[in-house]
Each structure stands twice: as structure tokens, then as C-alpha cells.
Amino acid sequence: MNAPTYNFAYLDEQTKRMIRRAILKAIAIPGYQVPFASREMPMPYGWGTGGVQVTAAILGPDDVLKVIDQGSDDTTNAISIRKFFGKTAGVATTTSTTDATVIQTRHRIPEAELHAGQVLVYQVPIPEPLRFLEPRETETRRMHALAEYGLMHVKLYEDIARFGHIATAYAYPVKVNARYVMDPSPTPKFDNPKMDNCAALQLFGAGREKRIYAIPPYTTVVSLDFEDHPFTRYRFDAPCALCGADNSYLDEIVTDDRGGRMFVCSDTDFCEQRQAAGHHGTESAAPHKEKAHV
Amino acid sequence: MTAMIELTDAQKTFTMHLQGGVELPVVRGVSFHVGPGECVVLSGPSGAGKSSILKMIFGNYRCDSGRIGIRHRGSVIDLATAEPRQVLSVRRSTIGYVSQFLRAVPRVATIDVVAEPLIVNGVAREEARARAGALLRRLNIPERLWSLPPSTFSGGEQQRVNIARGFISDLPILLLDEPTASLDAANRAVVVELIAEKKTRGVAMVAIVHDDEIRHLIADRIVDVTSFAAAA
Amino acid sequence: MSEPSHLDNDEPLLVAEGLAKNYGPIAACREVSFALYPGEVLAIVGESGSGKSTLLQLLSAQLAPSAGRVSYRMRDGVLRDLAGLGEAERRFLFRTDWGFVHQDPAQGLRMAVSAGANVGERLMAVGWNHYGRTRDTASTWLERVEIDVGRIDDAPKTYSGGMRQRLQIARNLVTEPRLVFMDEPTGGLDVSVQARLLDLMRNLVSELGLAAIVVTHDLAVARLLSHRVMVMKGGRVIETGLTDQVLDDPREPYTQLLVSSILPP
Numbered sequence: 001m002n003a004p005t006y007n008f009a010y011l012d013e014q015t016k017r018m019i020r021r022a023i024l025k026a027i028a029i030p031g032y033q034v035p036f037a038s039r040e041m042p043m044p045y046g047w048g049t050g051g052v053q054v055t056a057a058i059l060g061p062d063d064v065l066k067v068i069d070q071g072s073d074d075t076t077n078a079i080s081i082r083k084f085f086g087k088t089a090g091v092a093t094t095t096s097t098t099d100a101t102v103i104q105t106r107h108r109i110p111e112a113e114l115h116a117g118q119v120l121v122y123q124v125p126i127p128e129p130l131r132f133l134e135p136r137e138t139e140t141r142r143m144h145a146l147a148e149y150g151l152m153h154v155k156l157y158e159d160i161a162r163f164g165h166i167a168t169a170y171a172y173p174v175k176v177n178a179r180y181v182m183d184p185s186p187t188p189k190f191d192n193p194k195m196d197n198c199a200a201l202q203l204f205g206a207g208r209e210k211r212i213y214a215i216p217p218y219t220t221v222v223s224l225d226f227e228d229h230p231f232t233r234y235r236f237d238a239p240c241a242l243c244g245a246d247n248s249y250l251d252e253i254v255t256d257d258r259g260g261r262m263f264v265c266s267d268t269d270f271c272e273q274r275q276a277a278g279h280h281g282t283e284s285a286a287p288h289k290e291k292a293h294v
Numbered sequence: 295m296t297a298m299i300e301l302t303d304a305q306k307t308f309t310m311h312l313q314g315g316v317e318l319p320v321v322r323g324v325s326f327h328v329g330p331g332e333c334v335v336l337s338g339p340s341g342a343g344k345s346s347i348l349k350m351i352f353g354n355y356r357c358d359s360g361r362i363g364i365r366h367r368g369s370v371i372d373l374a375t376a377e378p379r380q381v382l383s384v385r386r387s388t389i390g391y392v393s394q395f396l397r398a399v400p401r402v403a404t405i406d407v408v409a410e411p412l413i414v415n416g417v418a419r420e421e422a423r424a425r426a427g428a429l430l431r432r433l434n435i436p437e438r439l440w441s442l443p444p445s446t447f448s449g450g451e452q453q454r455v456n457i458a459r460g461f462i463s464d465l466p467i468l469l470l471d472e473p474t475a476s477l478d479a480a481n482r483a484v485v486v487e488l489i490a491e492k493k494t495r496g497v498a499m500v501a502i503v504h505d506d507e508i509r510h511l512i513a514d515r516i517v518d519v520t521s522f523a524a525a526a
Numbered sequence: 527m528s529e530p531s532h533l534d535n536d537e538p539l540l541v542a543e544g545l546a547k548n549y550g551p552i553a554a555c556r557e558v559s560f561a562l563y564p565g566e567v568l569a570i571v572g573e574s575g576s577g578k579s580t581l582l583q584l585l586s587a588q589l590a591p592s593a594g595r596v597s598y599r600m601r602d603g604v605l606r607d608l609a610g611l612g613e614a615e616r617r618f619l620f621r622t623d624w625g626f627v628h629q630d631p632a633q634g635l636r637m638a639v640s641a642g643a644n645v646g647e648r649l650m651a652v653g654w655n656h657y658g659r660t661r662d663t664a665s666t667w668l669e670r671v672e673i674d675v676g677r678i679d680d681a682p683k684t685y686s687g688g689m690r691q692r693l694q695i696a697r698n699l700v701t702e703p704r705l706v707f708m709d710e711p712t713g714g715l716d717v718s719v720q721a722r723l724l725d726l727m728r729n730l731v732s733e734l735g736l737a738a739i740v741v742t743h744d745l746a747v748a749r750l751l752s753h754r755v756m757v758m759k760g761g762r763v764i765e766t767g768l769t770d771q772v773l774d775d776p777r778e779p780y781t782q783l784l785v786s787s788i789l790p791p
Binding site (some may be wrong): 306310311312349353354355356378379381382396401402487 | 561771775786
Binding site (some may be wrong): 133142146148149150151153154157158160161162226227228229241 | 613614617636639640642643646647648649650651652654655656657658659660661666676690
């Protein structure tokens with residue numbers, strides 16, 4: 001019996017053309033939010049329907065797809081999206097950042113430097129960086145049009161007034177190509193510098209909000225700040241417990257109910273590559289080994 | 295000699311629209327002049343229009359016809375037809391007005407109430423306050439009251455503050471509406487002195503005073519307002 | 527004696543010519559013409575529905591007139607028709623050279639954002655990129671409007687009505703505008719709070735040499751704040767002149783009615 005057949009990468013060709021037109025416009029106007037006719041996808045909002053539509057529109061048969069969720073290739077969201085495209089497009093999938101041609105991501109930018117020809121597709125929940133202070137969409141669009149961005153600094157001011165430093169740790173606003181202020185999706189601000197002058201094309205898709213925006217390769221991306229409170233990256237002050245990396249973004253993992261914890265790379269591919277190359281942290285990757293023995 | 299104030303055939307009527315449009319003639323044919331260093335006292339019974347004439351010269355009451363010539367910064371301006379901002383300019387740099395009652399500004403210290411006309415005309419705050427203090431002292435307002443707003447003062451004290459505010463500027467014309475009304479003898483004498491000093495500086499003054507003795511002391515000329523009475 | 531130059535400037539700051547606004551057959555405002563000079567405070571008085579708020583919106587370019595025009599002397603000295611300004615220019619004017627004090631402070635403030643950021647927003651909007659300097663300037667302005675600097679990090683939703691109104695004034699004046707529009711600035715405040723606010727506004731206006739257009743139905747506000755008054759009725763200006771002249775010697779029946787309706791102080 002034949003399985004139901006899907007059009008290549010699930011979406012019909014007209015829809016993909018519509019999305020590609022939005023993407024082209026987004027690339028032409030870096031950081032500008034282009035409206036598009038977001039479709040219902042066979043997964044709930046919040047699971048990356050925007051990113052999935054962008055990926056579907058750009059995927060070709062020869063592409064190699066990687067999907068990460070919070071840096072990890074093997075969480076539910078990453079696995080189901082990878083399977084989705086494996087099934088509907090039949091493309092090759094990988095966990096290797098370097099080998100992938102299209103990387104769909106939720107909340108992280110890989111540690112390995114991206115190279116020319118790659119596309120990084122972000123899943124975006126709320127594309128409008130001005131929304132938290134100005135709820136009127138008509139007004140925020142006008143503010144973008146006229147580059148009135150004083151409000152972004154109001155947000156940063158509030159952080160410093162309240163916490164003594166800019167406490168915004170993720171979805172940290174950036175200015176793209178010295179023009180549009182953009183929400184980089186809820187990536188940690190640790191990743192912000194990776195967006196600047198990046199060799200890969202970066203595409204952002206917000207399904208529920210029906211917006212697509214882009215950063216073309218080698219575009220200037222500056223994190224907003226104050227002269228006397230400059231932008232700083234943030235990571236836990238520890239090496240990765242598994243691979244010993246001291247320059248990667250770390251996840252905190254609670255190991256018992258007595259306050260024990262460890263820090264490991266959030267980017268699983270990066271961490272595994274390092275371990276394979278002989279780097280070690282204070283802990284071995286024991287849980288994996290135990291599993292392997294079962 | 296050039297007159298500082300020259301009224302020609304000035305006329306004023308109130309139309310009381312709320313009383314069925316009753317016309318209430320106040321004065322007509324008002325003509326007199328005041329030269330520099332001269333104090334003209336308006337005389338006449340209550341209701342003859344003395345205060346109205348003073349208010350017309352100040353631009354507070356509008357003038358229906360005739361002319362109110364004021365020498366302002368070297369040329370003559372007709373207040374009967376002047377633009378509001380010209381009237382304001384005349385009030386800032388030519389005409390001062392000492393009314394019977396202080397229109398108190400809430401919360402402003404007495405010393406600043408008195409100093410304000412100088413500050414508005416560009417005198418440094420410290421100098422203005424020093425001059426205000428000297429004048430208040432002369433008018434027997436104790437120093438401990440200077441930092442309080444005058445709205446808390448007695449009627450006589452308020453009037454003296456008002457006099458200080460009116461006399462502090464070096465304006466070439468002063469209008470005095472009962473400046474000594476509720477003052478004791480000592481303070482009345484101070485006001486008479488102040489008026490005499492203004493005369494020596496060439497200030498032209500128009501005054502209303504009911505006290506015969508004071509009138510005799512300050513008046514160079516008396517204009518009887520009865521002849522302008524426009525009673526229908 | 528030297529005079530503050532702004533009071534004798536002969537070049538008008540704002541000029542209205544034959545302004546009118548119709549809503550269908552209803553004329554909300556008609557044939558309004560006047561010139562406002564630097565440092566001059568004009569009060570527009572009249573009862574509800576007289577057209578004074580419509581006029582304020584026309585003058586501040588928030589509403590397009592049905593006829594006539596408003597011109598404003600930009601900082602470069604050129605008198606420009608407001609209808610000819612691009613939206614960016616108009617909004618920039620609104621954020622820098624103009625202020626707008628609303629009757630309801632919630633309309634003019636960001637109620638959930640700290641007082642400091644409320645005051646600092648206009649500065650940051652014109653490119654101030656230094657937290658310390660922005661905050662220092664905000665503190666200075668809070669002092670000037672008599673708000674305890676210790677409350678700088680509190681949001682205006684925790685402030686009293688009078689404090690909110692003073693904060694709104696600080697927020698508007700921080701860019702040193704030359705013209706401030708005020709729509710019933712003391713409306714809805716207790717009498718004692720009103721007096722303090724009026725006194726503060728009076729001082730700020732004279733210290734900064736601000737021109738202001740104040741819409742009010744309260745003749746006491748007009749008397750205390752303004753040099754000049756325009757009385758409106760049925761969308762028309764029926765009487766205009768020096769404030770004390772209009773209030774002490776009102777000519778029009780309606781103005782006499784307004785003046786006679788005030789309780790004696």
C-alpha cells in the first residue's frame with residue numbers, strides 16, 4: 001500500500017513561490033519584517049511553523065538538513081522537524097553543522113563558524129522588538145519606517161535602572177545594516193556577535209505572526225547598547241563538563257536533588273566533535289556509555 | 295517738553311449684555327497729558343471713572359474711541375489701537391501699575407514677588423533680590439517674612455509688598471491706584487518719599503488718592519474727572 | 527536695561543490662517559487666524575463643544591484642516607506650512623521642538639515605564655546614547671518639576687495625579703521645545719494640586735521663554751498662565767485680546783457670561 005504522497009517539502013508550489021517572494025524581499029531589505037500568507041502546518045504554533053515554512057520554501061532535493069532546538073539535535077522538536085522533511089522531501093539530514101546546507105534552529109546559533117552557501121533558518125515567536133513598549137502594530141510599523149528607535153533604549157534604560165546592568169539575556173535587539181532594529185528571536189545574547197558579518201544567509205520565520213525577515217551574508221549586525229553600558233556576551237563561567245570547551249554557550253544541568261549540577265555545551269554537535277577529537281572535561285559522558293551497554 | 299502720557303478725547307462705555315444690553319457710559323472726552331517728572335492726581339467722587347481712566351492708560355480696559363498716546367522707547371504708541379503684544383511690551387518697559395490689591399501668586403516668596411519685574415527685564419537674580427530687600431526694609435516689612443508668600447500677610451502688609459513691587463522698576467511711567475489707602479502714617483510717609491524720588495528721576499505718574507493731605511504732598515497738577523463723567 | 531530678546535522677537539513662531547475643520551455638515555472650527563510669537567502664552571477658552579480642542583489638534587498638526595493652514599518657524603528660521611512637512615519631519619518636530627501636555631497623563635506618559643525613562647525617552651530618541659548622562663538629565667528635570675528624585679525608578683502608575691502631570695511636563699520639556707501645547711493641563715486635579723501645578727508651569731514658561739497654547743475652560747488658568755486669550759464659541763473665535771483685558775473688560779455677551787460665571791476668589 002502506498003503511503004499518502006505529499007508535494008515536495010509538504011507545501012504546494014504556489015505557496016512556496018509566495019514564501020520565496022517574501023524571502024527575496026526580506027533579503028533585499030535587511031532586518032525589515034515582510035508580511036506573508038502563513039499557512040496552517042501539521043504541527044502547533046510554537047513548534048516552529050514559521051521556520052518550517054521558510055525551510056520548505058528553500059529546500060531542494062540536494063540539500064542536507066540539520067535541525068536544532070536549543071542547540072541540540074536530539075530533542076523532540078528537532079527530531080520531529082527533521083523527520084517531517086525526511087518524509088515529505090526525502091532530503092538527507094545530518095547533525096553536523098559543517099555538512100549541513102540548511103540549518104533550522106530554535107533559540108541558538110551553532111558554535112562552529114557558518115560558511116558561505118549555508119542558510120540558517122530561525123524559528124521566531126514574536127518578530128516585533130518594539131512590541132513590549134508599544135503594543136500598537138500601526139505605530140510600531142511607522143516607527144520602523146521612520147527609524148524612530150528611541151524606545152529600544154528605553155527598554156535597555158529600564159534594565160540598567162532596575163538591575164544595574166542590561167539584564168536582557170536573550171532576544172537582545174540588534175540593528176541590521178545600520179537601518180532596521182530587529183529581534184534576533186530568543187537566542188541568547190551570547191550568539192549576537194555571530195550574526196554580524198556572517199558568511200551564511202540568515203532567514204527568520206514567524207508563523208503565527210506571519211512575518212519573514214532576513215540578514216543577507218556579510219551584513220553588519222550591531223547589538224544596541226549605551227556608551228557607558230556597552231554590550232557584553234554572557235556565558236556561565238565554567239568549562240564544559242564533557243568536552244572542556246571554555247568558549248561555548250553552556251546549559252546548566254541539575255544532576256541530583258541535592259544541588260548538584262553540571263555545565264555542558266548547549267550545541268551537542270560541537271561538543272561531540274570536540275570529544276571525538278580527544279578533548280575532555282571533568283566528567284565523562286558516562287550516561288551515554290551506560291545506555292550503550294544496556 | 296514732550297508728554298509721556300497724552301489722552302485725547304478717550305471714551306469708554308460698558309455694554310452689559312447680561313442685563314439686556316444696557317449701555318453704561320463710564321467716561322468720555324478724556325483729554326489730559328502728563329510730562330516727565332510730573333505727578334497728576336485724578337480727583338472726583340466715587341464712580342466718576344478715576345480707576346477706569348487708570349485702567350485705560352494701562353491697557354487693562356479697552357478704549358472705545360479717542361487716543362491714549364504713550365511715549366514708549368522713544369516713540370509714541372497709541373494704546374487705544376495697539377496690538378496685545380505691543381501693550382505687553384509697553385507694560386514691560388514703560389508703564390508700571392500699583393493697584394490697591396495684590397494679585398498674589400500662590401507659593402512665591404515675597405522677596406521674589408517684589409524682584410520679579412526686575413528679573414523679567416533682565417536684571418540678575420541676586421541684584422534684583424538685593425534691591426527688593428532694600429525696598430521691603432524701607433517699607434517696614436520685617437526680614438523674617440521675606441521668604442513667605444505674601445498671601446499669608448495682613449492687608450496693610452500685602453499692600454506694602456505691592457508698592458515695593460510697583461516701585462522697584464525703573465519704568466518711566468507709574469500709575470498709582472490708592473497707594474496709601476490702608477497704610478499707617480509712617481508708611482504713608484515712605485510712599486510719599488518714594489514718589490518724590492521717582493519725580494526727581496523724571497518718572498511721569500498718574501495717581502488716585504483720597505487722602506487730601508497725601509494728595510497735597512504729591513500732586514503737581516490735579517485733573518478733575520467730573521468733567522469727563524459720561525453719565526447718561 | 528536689556529530685555530530678554532525672545533519677548534521682542536517680531537517674527538511669529540506659529541501662524542494660523544483661515545483655519546477650518548468640518549465634520550460633514552458640522553463646522554467644528556471656522557475662520558481662525560492668529561499669530562503666536564516666541565515666548566508668548568495664548569489661552570483658548572470656551573465651554574465643551576466650542577471647538578477649542580479641535581483647534582488645538584489643527585494647530586499641532588494632528589488633524590488636517592478642511593481649509594486654511596498653519597505655518598511654523600522651524601529652528602532654521604524658515605516659516606513652513608505644516609501640511610507640507612513629511613511625516614518624519616512632523617514627528618521629529620513633535621519630539622523635539624514641540625511639547626504636548628495631555629489632560630490625562632496616561633495619554634502622555636508610558637505608565638509602566640520608570641519616571642527616569644519617561645523623561646529620558648525624548649533624549650534617547652534624538653540619539654543620546656549614554657545611560658549616565660540621560661539619567662542625570664532626567665534627575666535634574668524631576669527636581670525642576672518638584673518630584674522627589676528618589677522616585678526616579680518608580681513607574682508613574684504609582685504616582686498621584688499631580689505628580690503624573692508634573693512628570694508629563696518634565697518629559698515634554700527635556701528637549702527644550704520652543705512651543706508647548708497644553709490640553710486642559712489642570713483638569714481633573716484637586717484645587718490645591720492645581721495651584722501648585724499652575725505656579726510651576728508659570729515659572730517654567732517664563733524661565734525657558736516657552737511659547738504655549740493652552741486650551742482650558744478654566745478662566746483662572748488662563749489668567750495665571752497666559753498673555754493673550756481667544757474666546758471660542760460654536761467653532762468661531764468670538765473675542766480675543768490681552769488676557770486681563772478680555773477678563774476684566776469682556777465685550778461679547780458670551781465672554782461676559784463666562785466671566786460672570788466665575789466665583790469670586
